[in-house]
Amino acid sequence: MRTLSKDTSGLGAVSRRLGAISVQTRHEMLRMAVAVAIGLGVAVVLIALTAADPARALTYFVAAPFMGPSYFSHMIEVIIPLMMTGAAVSIMFATNQFNLGLEGAIYLGGLMAAVSGIYLMPDLPVLSPVFSILLGAAVGFAIIAIPALLQYKFKANIVVSTLMMNYVCLYVGLFLLFRVFKDPASSQHTYPIGPAAGLPVLIPGTKIHAGLILSVAIVILAYVLLYKTRLGFSLRMVGQNPNFARYAGLGVSGLALVAQLMGGAIGGMTGAVQMLGLYDRFQWTTLTGFGWDGVTMAIFARNNPKYLPFAAVFLAYFRTGAWVMSFKAGVQIDLVSVFEGVMVLFLMAEKFLSGTYRKMVFADADRKRKEREAAGEEVAA
Amino acid sequence: MSGFLDVLGGIFSNPNFYFTVLSTTVPILLATLGCAIAENAGSTNLGMEGIMVMSAFFGVIGSAYTGIIWVGLLVALVTGVVMGLVVAYFALYLKVDIILVGIAVNLIGAGLSAFLMYVLTGDRSATTSLHSGTLPTVTVPVLSNIPFIGTIISNQSILAWVAYLAVPLLAALLNKTRLGLRIRSVGENPDAAASVGVSVNRTKMIALVISGLLGGIAGAYLSMSYLPYFSKGMSGGRGFIALAATAMANNTPVGSLGTSLLFGFFYALSTYASTLGIPDQLVMTLPYLATIVGLVVFSINVQRRERKRLHEGVRRRSRPERDAAEQA
Numbered sequence: 001m002r003t004l005s006k007d008t009s010g011l012g013a014v015s016r017r018l019g020a021i022s023v024q025t026r027h028e029m030l031r032m033a034v035a036v037a038i039g040l041g042v043a044v045v046l047i048a049l050t051a052a053d054p055a056r057a058l059t060y061f062v063a064a065p066f067m068g069p070s071y072f073s074h075m076i077e078v079i080i081p082l083m084m085t086g087a088a089v090s091i092m093f094a095t096n097q098f099n100l101g102l103e104g105a106i107y108l109g110g111l112m113a114a115v116s117g118i119y120l121m122p123d124l125p126v127l128s129p130v131f132s133i134l135l136g137a138a139v140g141f142a143i144i145a146i147p148a149l150l151q152y153k154f155k156a157n158i159v160v161s162t163l164m165m166n167y168v169c170l171y172v173g174l175f176l177l178f179r180v181f182k183d184p185a186s187s188q189h190t191y192p193i194g195p196a197a198g199l200p201v202l203i204p205g206t207k208i209h210a211g212l213i214l215s216v217a218i219v220i221l222a223y224v225l226l227y228k229t230r231l232g233f234s235l236r237m238v239g240q241n242p243n244f245a246r247y248a249g250l251g252v253s254g255l256a257l258v259a260q261l262m263g264g265a266i267g268g269m270t271g272a273v274q275m276l277g278l279y280d281r282f283q284w285t286t287l288t289g290f291g292w293d294g295v296t297m298a299i300f301a302r303n304n305p306k307y308l309p310f311a312a313v314f315l316a317y318f319r320t321g322a323w324v325m326s327f328k329a330g331v332q333i334d335l336v337s338v339f340e341g342v343m344v345l346f347l348m349a350e351k352f353l354s355g356t357y358r359k360m361v362f363a364d365a366d367r368k369r370k371e372r373e374a375a376g377e378e379v380a381a
Numbered sequence: 382m383s384g385f386l387d388v389l390g391g392i393f394s395n396p397n398f399y400f401t402v403l404s405t406t407v408p409i410l411l412a413t414l415g416c417a418i419a420e421n422a423g424s425t426n427l428g429m430e431g432i433m434v435m436s437a438f439f440g441v442i443g444s445a446y447t448g449i450i451w452v453g454l455l456v457a458l459v460t461g462v463v464m465g466l467v468v469a470y471f472a473l474y475l476k477v478d479i480i481l482v483g484i485a486v487n488l489i490g491a492g493l494s495a496f497l498m499y500v501l502t503g504d505r506s507a508t509t510s511l512h513s514g515t516l517p518t519v520t521v522p523v524l525s526n527i528p529f530i531g532t533i534i535s536n537q538s539i540l541a542w543v544a545y546l547a548v549p550l551l552a553a554l555l556n557k558t559r560l561g562l563r564i565r566s567v568g569e570n571p572d573a574a575a576s577v578g579v580s581v582n583r584t585k586m587i588a589l590v591i592s593g594l595l596g597g598i599a600g601a602y603l604s605m606s607y608l609p610y611f612s613k614g615m616s617g618g619r620g621f622i623a624l625a626a627t628a629m630a631n632n633t634p635v636g637s638l639g640t641s642l643l644f645g646f647f648y649a650l651s652t653y654a655s656t657l658g659i660p661d662q663l664v665m666t667l668p669y670l671a672t673i674v675g676l677v678v679f680s681i682n683v684q685r686r687e688r689k690r691l692h693e694g695v696r697r698r699s700r701p702e703r704d705a706a707e708q709a
Contacts, residue, residue, distance in 0.1 A: 171665040334491070335492060
């Protein structure tokens with residue numbers, strides 16, 4: 001195939017280049033495009049039916065990040081936690097364990113990072129934020145360790161135990177916030193985090209903070225880990241075919257445990273980065289939702305960290321659109337969850353467009369046969 | 382310490398406390414039964430949370446727009462059934478992993494209810510402006526005269542009676558009927574069920590629809606009995622608790638009643654926490670911690686039983702071999 005595409009000009013080259021991509025990949029791309037189109041379609045229909053001024057609302061929804069620098073910077077801020085939790089969930093889901101406990105890890109990771117920035121190490125330049133983030137990671141690690149170890153030792157259903165852990169973390173956190181660390185002068189926040197403990201702003205005039213660098217680094221590390229190391233290969237093998245992995249001599253449950261712990265640490269770190277990057281005081285009174293975002297991200301990226309940046313930009317783009325739309329055109333921001341949920345359903349539907357897949361396979365086989373025949377005739381001539 | 386025990390004793394000897402236990406248990410029980418029947422068919426209905434929110438919302442809308450509370454209830458039930466069908470369609474026919482369907486349904490449920498609430502009522506957090514009303518409560522003439530128990534069971538919502546009566550009904554459905562046998566066989570071993578002519582997908586779909594119906598009743602209870610309005614995210618994690626409760630109960634309806642009551646008990650206790658002088662946030666962690674502990678105990682039991690069965694299997698198989706060896 002590749003040898004055929006010698007002339008690189010014109011339509012013929014493009015179609016041959018497309019031909020070089022396997023049918024499976026092409027179908028995957030088609031399915032993704034259709035899923036995104038359905039999601040966008042649902043959102044557009046809902047906006048068109050409900051907004052007072054649909055044209056204005058839709059403009060904000062699809063183009064907001066380019067309609068003002070502060071909107072663009074908001075998009076970048078949104079990308080940071082998406083990338084980090086996406087990496088965490090990709091690693092955890094790679095072993096095919098539905099760990100849904102990131103919410104709790106993020107919440108308490110953020111709280112402990114704030115506590116460290118207020119009391120433990122408020123005023124050392126570089127060291128304070130680094131220590132706070134590492135503390136957040138340690139907290140996340142410890143929190144996920146509980147359900148992960150229960151799964152490892154007793155086979156206690158990790159979906160259920162992590163969901164329960166989220167609430168335990170929330171209420172323990174609320175207890176710590178309201179009964180231990182609350183600033184008596186306020187209704188629901190702590191004392192201010194030391195100025196040196198916060199993450200530095202990268203671009204003056206925006207809220208884009210150093211967490212962006214960390215989030216990119218974590219995505220790259222997650223990719224290298226999963227796709228370039230022996231450990232990552234083992235983790236993916238455990239996820240794809242645990243029986244094969246077992247026969248290959250891998251410790252399946254041990255590897256699953258390792259993946260959960262790594263994901264938990266990244267989750268705790270995400271909470272810390274969000275807290276130190278965007279807030280002066282700890283003030284979360286509900287779970288943040290970033291953990292569920294991580295699940296959506298991992299689904300969009302098919303557990304491959306390589307695609308996380310695309311997924312993050314995509315989600316952040318429309319979230320910014322919905323956010324701007326909510327205060328400029330009075331359309332509720334909750335619309336975005338509907339949009340994301342619909343896309344998740346169609347993206348993960350194995351049988352969605354399966355008829356088209358069959359047709360594509362036959363068409364491809366036909367084309368290949370014709371090519372072979374043509375080549376055969378040439379040889380004969 | 383003795384002061385604390387006195388207060389605790391005061392709470393436990395007050396029939397109003399048990400009234401609260403029974404009424405806070407209702408939505409959890411309905412959701413748990415819903416998850417249990419789906420789980421019996423081998424499907425984890427993580428979308429219960431989204432089903433409850435959607436039913437609670439549409440129930441209130443139906444009641445407010447028609448002015449008839451029963452229409453609201455009907456709308457809630459239909460919403461639940463439709464959501465159950467959606468879960469079934471994507472999980473069974475489009476082959477999406479059912480956990481991911483659940484996550485998506487929760488996203489859509491939370492988003493769509495909040496979005497439409499603003500569109501239809503202009504409220505952002507709760508539909509208090511609608512005056513959608515509540516379903517009637519039931520007082521059984523003779524039973525309400527019994528001193529202590531009368532206070533506990535009188536004036537409970539009609540849906541509370543539905544919830545508690547659903548326990549024996551579902552137990553009978555699962556254990557005494559052909560459909561129940563099919564549901565359990567599909568959950569236990571789908572290949573074996575298919576080999577004797579049971580349609581696996583259809584049976585699972587029926588289980589998910591019943592699950593959705595129960596979720597619909599739970600949602601209706603939340604917004605039309607427990608509270609007289611819909612508020613954003615009003616299911617408050619009860620759908621997730623239901624998953625835990627059914628896992629602890631080994632997916633049996635009667636066991637579900639027990640585990641749901643455990644949750645209802647701690648929920649009710651947390652509302653009394655301030656009088657006890659313990660931080661209410663810490664009391665709120667108790668039901669969740671109890672679930673984790675219960676889940677571990679349950680898992681250990683399952684493992685022990687499996688090991689025992691394996692052990693016996695080995696022994697039984699080895700006897701004829703030994704006999705053969707002796708003969709030789």
